[in-house]
Amino acid sequence: MNSTNLPGQPQLAYRGNALFCEELCLSDLAKEHGTPLFVYSKGSMLSALAAYQRGFAGRKVQICYAMKANPALGVIQVFAEAGCGFDVVSGGDMDRVLAAGGQASKIIFSGVGKTRSEMQRALQAGIGCFNVESEAELEVLSDVALGLGLVAPVSIRVNPNVDPKTHPYISTGLKGSKFGVAHDRVLQTYQRAAILAGIKVVGIDCHIGSQITEIAPYLDAVDRMLDLVEAIEAAGIPLQHIDFGGGLGINYNGDTPPSADELWQKMLAKLDARGFGTRQLMIEPGRSLVGNAGVCLSEVLYLKPGEQKNFCIIDAAMNDLPRPAMYQAYHQIVPLVSSEEAQQTWDVVGPVCESGDWIGHDRALAVKAGDLLAVLSAGAYCMSMASNYNSRGRAPELLVDGNQYHVIRTRETMADQMRNEILVGSTPL
């Protein structure tokens, strides 16, 4: 049978007219489990990880999956089994890693607003490193550690002030960003950290943004970071690791990010040239490990042709796929069964009562009610940002592995949604 791969999505191919993920027919999965439905390819996640591993061959590196991209236990498990560490941004994230079999010593904890209780739990679990984002946080962390009779391993997140040339909401390393310690305050912050009794300095980190499709901002960040490493070590404070964060983009709509191995060959050449190529390195990729491994399947509910616009109303919505509403993001939308019928131009929208609830504008599709569609590149920042808006239950998730699949999350029921709610006057259970 004729097989056609989708560009940039090696796990997806039309066999005849039916779209497959690895060895499984997506229409069959949609019919069995209902829609909306997220389907992830394990093979695609592992091949994205392999691109980083190739880039780092022969080097000392710890790859920490930035799990906020997709925190499903079944996804964490894939990366834990592959030996990854994890970048977490809350105590809840940490609990997920531990529940899925990740090692505490390979957890790094990022985020500008860690609470005392999150710090306590992370110290007691024995995490690998706190990526501290402010001088105030450093003081509190030292205090919390001393209270437990422990010492907190710390890296300071530096704001290198480089422009990643991405959407402003996902650009994090510019002056004026809430993240990291300003470049000109970094040395003083390390000097303070070095004398705090509850702190042990272990590293330095940065993260300049997300969906970055150029190499230049990363190379700028390397230079800015290494200047700081030299200054900090010259002040007598040795650093065990250097962490360059995440942020590498994926192909949503003809985007051409460098591959992970190409990026890291260039980065490592620069590190070598400056004499840092044998250091312990760390990275925190999220989107580039899972984004293109996932699709969201949805059924066409109604067609509503109009004078100005034709609307194709599907059963997935902004609560399942928040990126278009949040960032005007583009996701490709393709049929699960391709057809020879004439295409028309449709705005693909969800059932939620908001004009912002659109999934794709002006898409050429041959569709009718009851057809099934796949929204592509839905593995990152979709389920992780999904909500119950309009009392919609969150979709189930399947993990495909060759010709098998595992249900890694069942569909959320109304009982799940109402679990913590109490009618006034009733007796709590």
Ligand SMILES: *Cc1c(COP(=O)(O)O)cnc(C)c1O
């Ligand atoms: C979000 C985030 C990442 C991952 O970013 P991606 O663009 O998904 O690779 C890494 N590190 C930190 C600190 C983050 O906040």
